[in-house]
Amino acid sequence: MLDNVALILGTTFMYATPLVYSALAGVVSEKSGVINLGLEGMMVIGAFIGATCGFYFGSPFLAFVCAGIAGGLMGLLHAVACVSFSANQVISGVALNFIGPGLALFLSRIFFNGATTTPSISLTNKMPRVLSGLFPESSFFYYIFDNMYATTYIALFFVILIWYVFNKTVIGLRLIAVGEHPVAAQTVGINVVKIRYCAVTISGVLAGFGGASLSLAIVSNFRPTLVSGQGFIALAAMIFGKWKPFGALWACLLFGFAQALVIFLGQFHQLHLPMDLLSMLPYVLTIVILIYFVGKAVAPSADGIPFEKEQKI
């Protein structure tokens, strides 16, 4: 029984990791006042570049960084549109969701001779499972930590880091000020444009990491269906978590837990649960929990509103 609990927890973390990165990406961007609907597109690019670089360079961490850079470039594109040209942020995000997968598949066909599935990376060249060797096989902690890659710990680190930056540092306070009231922030001398540029680019980097944590850790290759909607789930997790880093973490863990539960329950054929109906559980559960346990979510007040430098109070 206990090892089942451990396995469920392990699966929870495995499922949640890519979502945590992308939900954090959403948090950083939206806290600065820019809606980032392009998470899905950024994740696909990140997953593709991660798998490709991992295959060619042989170093998972280098590949991970490359994926971040690729995601960051997408973020920069979003920033140029939303900050410099006061674009409609929702529309720009939707555009990235077309460009991201389109570009990833297009590049894949060019790099890999027409194939949209990248070759598999060998076990020694993929993300290491840092703590998995510490516990004896079939022990409680073995089942928890066996599925936790370096990416999981990095994700948790980013949660704490972003929480710290938001709550304890001047930069974080400025970023929040920019997202809540950019005009006031500007009058006290904060460079709104610069902060938003940085935030949106970092957001892209994180989403790129999210994609790479799929293609370098959970599996070791990219295929077009790999991301299939996880960027949108992350978006939901961010709102669920009320635009807070720890909130987003809990939301992703909850979602991962529900998925793990589906897999656990699915093994009992005597229950006669149709797998299709059972698979709805994470989505239904999210809505139910939102209704009963989470109050109204409030976005940063300047979220989605383009900022114009010349704008006076």
Add this chain to the structure above:
Amino acid sequence: MKRVYFVLLVVGLSLICFGCNEEKAKEKAEFKVAMVTDVGGVNDQSFNQSAWEGLQKAKEGLKVDVSYIESKQDADYQSNLETLLDAQNDIIWAIGFKMADIVMQVATQNPEQKYGIIDFTYGKEVPDNIVCVMFKEQEASFLTGFIAAKMSKTRTIGFVGGMDVPVIHRFKFGFLAGAKYADPSIEILSQYAASFSDAAKGKAIANQMYKNGADVVMHAAGGVGDGVIEAAKEKNKMAIGVDRDQNDLAPENVITSSMKKVGSAIYKVTESFTKGEWQGGKTVVYGIKEGGVDIAPTTSNLVPAEILSEVENLKKEIVAGNIVTPASEEDYNKFLESL
């Protein structure tokens, strides 16, 4: 303002006229063969890819012009078939039973055009301009099930299916029957993922099976299978691939694969067509006997020779008809009784 619209209109129309120049007629090869993929796309690591590889082989071996067109949505099938019809192909292949109704429709409307459909048969009423190609996936899966049972040290094996649908049943019950044939007391875990894309789910299911004592897991689940094989790779257990030789995904762990050689079937039908024998109006069934399904050639890397020689004997039995491999749950239960 009106002038602007006018200019746009003129530019547009002139582009159209430019576009309407006659289609280039390329006369290189004697025959033209093309295929429509299903929504999996041409690189699905599965039967679409295999089909395209078969056509490419035909291009070299038979000197035919080949091309493909990918479907992105179910609604694309008909338009894609029509596009290939306009391109004046000699044979148009529809890869996948999802196109069954549409192929029937276009074949009726265009009686001179020859079509082929994979994984579907219209039974006794196959029109003369269609050839149906079916595979006995269960025969290859029977062999992989046999290998799995022989290779398992824990006497427990697993099967991960994509969805609870007939084509997956052929893999599943063939596998189950093969395993029970090798060892009637073997324990078999099985679970459906309700997805063909969620790799994380495949990995979690496989992990769960390995935890519950299985040491060989077969999948028939597309992208979900990537996760299954990944789990085997990490846990250093055994996995069995599907559709093509998936040994390259984990050379130390994928002991065999239940191969479905759509490509070679397409090649054969195309070959006989170029020789003047069109197999239209018929359903061609490819099993082990015809070389349409088989276990992967890399099986010998990880599976000992004595098991392989038993497998060879089994093949002969299947070809001779002494063993009838089950393709559905009903047949499987009958098979179990006969053991």
Add this chain to the structure above:
Amino acid sequence: MVFLRKFKNMVENNPKLFPFISILIGLVSGGVVLLISGYNPFEAYRIILWGIFGKISYFSYTIVKSTPIILTGLSVTFAFRTGLFNIGAEGQFIMGTIVAAIFGSLFQMPFYLHIPFIILLTIIITGIFGAVIGFLKANYGVHEVISSIMMNWIALYLRNYFVRLSWLAKPNSEQTKSIFDSAVITFFDNFKMSKEGILWLSGHPICKGILRAPTNAGIFIAILAVIFVYFILNKTTLGYRLKAVGFNSDSARFGGIDVNKSFVTSMFISGALAGLAGALQVMAVSHNISILSMMEGYGFDGIAVALIGGCSAVGNLWAGLFFGALKYGGTKLQPLMGAPFEIINIVMGVIVFFVAMPKIIPFIFSIFEKKGEKNVR
């Protein structure tokens, strides 16, 4: 230079031209990507144009392909105008396909009853499915983006569940039974397949061209829906109220509008429009539904259509036709010149990207002007 300045003035004074400029930029960017990867962009666009207008049948296909995304686009448009972001059009579309597949294959009645019956049921069921999103937002403060994303997946799994139910499934397949002829809105569906039909059509190439595609009544229903949305939004007090909420929900509430009710109403209409797209797709093109291994993207395409169409009912019609044409024409790239279809997604993305930022257009002009000045010197 004079021409450029004139052009600039003209563009800047007519915001309506912005989408056209974006389309131009999108096509040029796609061309550049093609060029870099070694394909001839002119050849590619020639193939696409030929693929859209080259034959009568191609053109009817374009219309058939455009119909569902015009409707999902309309659904997104309607929600947008009333202050909601309906990312759930995908799920509502799927619900529409389920409703049509069930009620089309269960009963048989005269077509003049059956078709309106299915359409009515679709509107009610998918409308309610959409309204749930509005209800959750109004009563529990659940953000519509979350609930609609979740509803998309729920709809997907629901469809896969229904497809496998024994009373609906076609034996030994991954599809449902086909709907009865009385529920089919494809023109001359049986005639086309009959011997006389084939004979007659071979003598009338124009009719044959038109009917080669599953040409159907869907486009007329879509146009009716466009008129309906235009009318509701611009000519009725309901539309006025919904738009007021969309414009500023706080001041609308202050002005005495029941904001909660308007969320529900708006999502009902939006959901029904997307659901209608799904139902028509089944009644006109597929005639049954099959297992979905992933979302087909009608709802997401609808978002792009709504945005290119400037979120107006009529603009949506043109944008839907444009997108449908590009998607259909784009499928011919692979067999004829080997260029990947994904280029269409890139072009679409770039177009939407530039639609998002009308302010970039004066900026681009200013770059050209500077260059021009240098040349003059």
